[in-house]
Amino acid sequence: MSEEIQAVADTLEEIEKFQPTVWIESLASILASFLADPRLRYSQGVQPNVVDGELCLLVATWLETTDRATYEYIMDFAKTNQVETRLDRRTGERAIQQPI
Secondary structure (H helix, E strand, C coil): CCCCEEEEEEEECCHHHCCHHHHHHHHHHHCCEECCCCCEECCCCEEEEEECCEEEEEEECCHHHHCHHHHHHHHHHHHHCCEEEEEECCCHHHCCCCCC
């Protein structure tokens, strides 16, 4: 199943505004949760990852319909802070899978 994923890269026009790993982990952690065990579980549609050697926050495009507020929050954050976005067209196990 091929899913298009929005990849939010850590490239900023003014890099000194943020530490790249900090904002990616912060956004991913806001949407994460703990289950019965004490391990942090990232949201199914928002996950930090490395794509082509670059730390990114992967945001599944299906969030636009299933959790519009989360999708818009992340995309607005990227736009406001001039963070580069691009589509990640990974497939198979490497792609973020939509929950059934």
